[in-house]
Amino acid sequence: MARCNDCNKFRGTVAETPEVESIEIEGEGADRQVKVEVRLYLNCDDCGAEMLTTTAEDYHAADYEAFEGHELEIESIDVEAVEEGEGRKRTIGARVEYEIRCECQATEAAPLVSESIDVAGVPASDFEEV
Numbered sequence: 001m002a003r004c005n006d007c008n009k010f011r012g013t014v015a016e017t018p019e020v021e022s023i024e025i026e027g028e029g030a031d032r033q034v035k036v037e038v039r040l041y042l043n044c045d046d047c048g049a050e051m052l053t054t055t056a057e058d059y060h061a062a063d064y065e066a067f068e069g070h071e072l073e074i075e076s077i078d079v080e081a082v083e084e085g086e087g088r089k090r091t092i093g094a095r096v097e098y099e100i101r102c103e104c105q106a107t108e109a110a111p112l113v114s115e116s117i118d119v120a121g122v123p124a125s126d127f128e129e130v
């Protein structure tokens, strides 16, 4: 329970759709990985106002050796909150779907890579007031 500044009551919270702050491909060759940073929100379960927030990041090994020589461009296409546990064990993370393309592809071509990355959950108690 936390106090909502909008309805001025102690309320429970619901996980809002996270925001992808950045997604990028880091490193070279076999050390290449996808790094994603998200901002997570917990909103008032009564009025929906943002109450608590935090950031989280995670990595996904992705050597993409098959695409050597391409200029890889990564883009997130969808994100959803992933909630697990209850009470003190409640955590909120995110699943980010992304696509990787190269400008040598026709725009309507299927992406070179279409995958998702799971951002490990953060305990609800670690969130800070908005």
Ligand SMILES: [Zn+2]
Binding pocket: 004, 005, 006, 007, 008, 009, 011, 044, 045, 046, 047, 048, 049
């Ligand atoms: Zn409220």
Ligand SMILES: [Zn+2]
Binding pocket: 069, 070, 071, 102, 103, 104, 105
């Ligand atoms: Zn290319």
